[in-house]
Amino acid sequence: MSLKLSTKQLISIANEFGTPVYVYHAEKIEEQFKKLKEAFKNSNSKFFYACKALTNINILKWMKQIGASLDCVSINEVMLGLRAGFEPKDILFTPNCVDFEEIEAGKNLGVNLNIDNISILEQFGNRYAHSYPVCIRLNPHIMAGGNYKISTGHVDSKFGISIHQLRHIERIVKTTNLNVTGLHMHTGSEIKDVNVFIEGLEVMFEIARHFQNLEFIDLGSGFKVPYQHDDPETDVNQLGAKVAEAFAAYEKETGRKLQIWFEPGKYLVSEAGYFVVKANVVKQTTATVFAGVNSGFNHLIRPMFYEAFHRIENITNPKGAERIYTVVGNICETDTFAWDRKLNEVREGDFLVFFNAGAYGFEMSSNFNSRLKPAEVLVKDGEPKLIRKPDVFEDLLRNQIEVL
Structure with missing residues (x-):
């Protein structure tokens, strides 16, 4: 049975702390995280909590305690994560439309960098070449998500480098000797159809052939949570089985073992x-x-x-x-x-x-x-x-x- 706080508990909290008040249930967060771990147990998977959903330092510390890594979209989220005790290797930094200095700040802190802009990629390659690994965020041109405002992988999205610019990316990697160890995509939120992820994964597998140092593929997140009693949610067990099957087939075909990363945010904390x-x-x-x-x-x-x-x-x-x-x-x-x-x-x-x-x-x-x-x-x-x-x-x- 799914964990939840009782009416009695909520009334008691409202009386003790006053209203309005936000209340979070630690064990529910842990339950959601365990559901993901179980669903992807047959894959070499790693989960980064997308902390833009909720960054209270206590929530970040709890995420670390239950075994999550951390996904950040600003340098301040990165610093909060470090303060909460996360190791730099367990932090993924995916900024958007930021000054190059913010990218450098993340590099200087030793975290995983996810770059989504041709200009920034070129600047980084020219300055650091092979000395610091990067992940590249791609726009797969897949329309997904609950509505247009929360869809991030379509042709008009500001996020990611278009997959049709792959030739340009390759030129930068070759001329600067850039070390690309990861490929990333995130198509949106509230995704009910698990085949959206598999469609994106097939695109990533094809592009992965162009990067010989690749260690992981990141499919972002977008897992739907139920808002109404009869609401559907993303079937993470079905997705986990399909992802494991796809990676096994890819490994058999290419001989390459890649890790799968996800960045759940809402999925972990919404219902809590x-x-x-x-x-x-x-x-x-x-x-x-x-x-x-x-x-x-x-x-x-x-x-x-x-x-x-x-x-x-x-x-x-x-x-x-x-x-x-x-x-x-x-x-x-x-x-x-x-x-x-x-x-x-x-x-x-x-x-x-x-x-x-x-x-x-x-x-x-x-x-x-x-x-x-x-x-x-x-x-x-x-x-x-x-x-x-x-x-x-x-x-x-x-x-x-x-x-x-």
């Missing part, structure tokens, strides 16, 4: 996260009943940004009569979490919980409207611990300089 808010007002208009809560898209932007669905429950009145509400926030913009959602009767002061709030929730939060960021709590071994204090007013002024 809960966001608890309080209903401030119930406002009935001529057409709609609004449940207005003490939060907004400054804390959870996914519904407004991605049109993402988050299941919502009234945990303090779970047996109340069901009514239809539009759940909105307190930000001075259109700020809607859910339209026409069926909930147990919402009373002012009730606690509502948003599920699947572990990924890109707090991480994308802001102080818009000069609102304060919420607390974060980690539950491990049944014990809730505060891992980030809620903002106070002084935090709004912390980096401002008053000159008038």
Whole structure:
């Protein structure tokens, strides 16, 4: 049975730490990681937690404890990973549209570099030649993912070097003596069809023939997690079997043994996260009943940004009569979490919980409207611990300089 926190635990945390509050379940993260390890047990696999989903230092330390490596997209994420105790060899740095100095900073820290730009690749080769290995991020021109905003492998994507520029890549590698040890692709998020990964893998196998020092192929991630009760999710067991079969066939054909890397982010932390808010007002208009809560898209932007669905429950009145509400926030913009959602009767002061709030929730939060960021709590071994204090007013002024 899948691990989850109880209503009683969430109410207790809301009462102890106040609302709004993000709550993370350590054992659920571990359960998800073990599912991946088991699914790919027949492959030489390595999993890098895509920490852009949630970078609280305690989450990073927990990821290291359960055996994950780390995928980073900024030099600051790299430094957080090192502070959390990750070895440089277990950190993959995949920046995008950054200055060459940031690439060099990653190199100087000794982490795995993943380069997705012809210009940067050439600069790196000219400066470091064969002395430092690199991975190349390719754009396979595969349209995948839940929607266009979270698709990253299509022809119009800013990510990766087009597979049609392979000849250009080869010229750079040859003229600079660049040491390419990995090939990478990531086509998007919310991928339900495992054959998307296999299609990408076949593209990578073909390109791998052009790089003799290759040690690994990285298929990124994009594993779908369920948001509703009847939602499908990526069948990682089926994918694991197909990947193992594909790598075995490739090894038999070529004699080359390559490692497979993945970068799960949302898959590891989404279902482990809960966001608890309080209903401030119930406002009935001529057409709609609004449940207005003490939060907004400054804390959870996914519904407004991605049109993402988050299941919502009234945990303090779970047996109340069901009514239809539009759940909105307190930000001075259109700020809607859910339209026409069926909930147990919402009373002012009730606690509502948003599920699947572990990924890109707090991480994308802001102080818009000069609102304060919420607390974060980690539950491990049944014990809730505060891992980030809620903002106070002084935090709004912390980096401002008053000159008038």
